[in-house]
Amino acid sequence: MPFHALGLPPLILKGVRAAGYATPTPIQSKAIPVILAGHDVIGAAQTGSGKTAAFVLPILAGLIEGPRALRCLILVPTRELAAQVETNARDYARFTKLKMGVAYGGVNIGPQERMLRGEGVDLLVATPGRLLDLHGRQSVAFEDIEVLVLDEADRMVDMGFAPDLQRILRLLPKERQTLLFSATMPPALNKVAGLAVTDPVRIDMGPPSKPAAGITQAVYPCPKHLKPDMLTELIASTGAGSVIVFTRTKHGADRLTRQLQQRGLAVAALHGNRTQSQRERALKDLQRGRVQILVATDIASRGIDVDDITHVVNFDVPHTPEDYVHRIGRTGRMNATGDAFTLMSPDEQKDVVIIERFLGKGIPRVILPDFDYKRRIDDKARAAGIDGSSRQSRGRDEGSRGSHADRGSRDSGRSRPARSSSDSSPRAASGDSSAVFGRRPDRANSDRRSRRKM
Numbered sequence: 001m002p003f004h005a006l007g008l009p010p011l012i013l014k015g016v017r018a019a020g021y022a023t024p025t026p027i028q029s030k031a032i033p034v035i036l037a038g039h040d041v042i043g044a045a046q047t048g049s050g051k052t053a054a055f056v057l058p059i060l061a062g063l064i065e066g067p068r069a070l071r072c073l074i075l076v077p078t079r080e081l082a083a084q085v086e087t088n089a090r091d092y093a094r095f096t097k098l099k100m101g102v103a104y105g106g107v108n109i110g111p112q113e114r115m116l117r118g119e120g121v122d123l124l125v126a127t128p129g130r131l132l133d134l135h136g137r138q139s140v141a142f143e144d145i146e147v148l149v150l151d152e153a154d155r156m157v158d159m160g161f162a163p164d165l166q167r168i169l170r171l172l173p174k175e176r177q178t179l180l181f182s183a184t185m186p187p188a189l190n191k192v193a194g195l196a197v198t199d200p201v202r203i204d205m206g207p208p209s210k211p212a213a214g215i216t217q218a219v220y221p222c223p224k225h226l227k228p229d230m231l232t233e234l235i236a237s238t239g240a241g242s243v244i245v246f247t248r249t250k251h252g253a254d255r256l257t258r259q260l261q262q263r264g265l266a267v268a269a270l271h272g273n274r275t276q277s278q279r280e281r282a283l284k285d286l287q288r289g290r291v292q293i294l295v296a297t298d299i300a301s302r303g304i305d306v307d308d309i310t311h312v313v314n315f316d317v318p319h320t321p322e323d324y325v326h327r328i329g330r331t332g333r334m335n336a337t338g339d340a341f342t343l344m345s346p347d348e349q350k351d352v353v354i355i356e357r358f359l360g361k362g363i364p365r366v367i368l369p370d371f372d373y374k375r376r377i378d379d380k381a382r383a384a385g386i387d388g389s390s391r392q393s394r395g396r397d398e399g400s401r402g403s404h405a406d407r408g409s410r411d412s413g414r415s416r417p418a419r420s421s422s423d424s425s426p427r428a429a430s431g432d433s434s435a436v437f438g439r440r441p442d443r444a445n446s447d448r449r450s451r452r453k454m
């Protein structure tokens with residue numbers, strides 16, 4: 001179904017065309033008519049599915065008519081997502097007179113107050129805490145709100161915003177339309193949803209939290225202390241363009257950023273301890289190609305929309321399968337292709353298995369043919385001052401761990417690891433000639449299972 005058949009007014013269709021969208025995505029085809037009809041919605045859509053336009057376009061259509069006042073509130077979990085949703089809304093509304101605004105914490109509240117008290121806005125994208133601060137200072141009034149959007153609602157609840165959301169819901173007019181988008185429905189969110197929506201239409205785009213089809217996934221088994229080396233080699237050997245590397249902790253992100261910079265790579269860090277301007281600069285630098293690599297914690301895994309991310313690397317295996325899906329959704333957006341690599345140390349195997357169960361399929365194990373797992377282990381042992389005999393046994397020990405690497409591999413064109421001229425065929429780190437290469441994920445998985453039994 002083309003955009004013009006969805007019931008959107010001409011000025012908004014013009015904005016859609018100017019944004020370069022030719023046809024609606026599935027969530028847009030489903031959600032736009034339902035939202036235009038005024039229904040409350042609970043929606044689950046894959047990241048990168050075009051969800052933002054699915055709710056922003058029909059909202060703008062409703063705002064074109066009627067008084068100038070703050071009539072739509074969009075709540076999101078992070079500042080980055082807030083800025084991004086507002087930019088999109090501004091884009092789609094460029095041929096209208098509607099005014100968009102954004103408010104989030106971590107920056108001076110003054111300009112946000114002036115924006116809201118001065119000319120005012122028709123649509124405000126905000127994080128919950130800052131919105132309540134603004135309301136407490138009487139810089140924003142809610143009596144004209146007609147539409148409320150809770151975007152990435154599960155994430156807001158995860159981040160501890162449930163009490164803020166409940167407070168905001170109590171302050172809003174009861175007569176309104178509410179659209180709630182969430183990949184999952186944890187119990188804490190159920191309570192918020194119960195307060196927020198009335199008789200909602202459920203829009204579920206297939207199983208939630210499924211990675212987009214264009215993303216090629218691979219797991220690189222690797223002892224923990226070799227991960228920075230492995231990452232550097234992967235980036236060099238796969239011809240990676242823009243890369244997002246995820247770590248579990250802020251401290252880990254800073255440490256890895258320094259390590260990669262020491263190796264001459266152009267890297268920026270994005271996490272909750274960075275100031276807002278540092279975070280914005282990091283994203284801009286990645287977007288403009290000033291840095292190749294962004295090292296981030298999960299704060300960046302949701303909603304952030306940077307074009308042409310060729311690789312997402314999980315330097316640490318994420319805590320939950322949902323985080324995995326959101327992280328790797330930073331690449332392969334809108335039918336593009338991308339690679340998602342996960343560096344897995346032996347103690348992280350169980351987390352990867354949980355992710356595979358969630359995805360309903362195995363992820364191929366891959367080894368880097370020219371990565372000398374053993375020599376580097378010996379080097380580390382030497383550096384740590386371990387004597388010959390214990391070094392040997394440690395080496396064997398790590399070597400056998402390293403043999404996770406031979407459980408599978410793939411052979412997929414662009415991402416294929418570079419090979420040295422002296423060794424033109426991939427090989428298993430442990431020298432196991434039965435190591436599989438280029439196998440499909442499920443085959444690799446059953447292979448893993450049979451090996452476990454041995």
Ligand code: AMP
Pocket residue numbers: 020021022023024025028046047048049050051052053303305333334
């Ligand atoms: P979202 O899931 O809202 O973050 O959107 C992901 C990306 O898809 C963004 O870069 C949007 O600009 C883009 N997008 C949204 N709708 C369409 C469409 N109908 N056609 C092409 N690109 C789109």
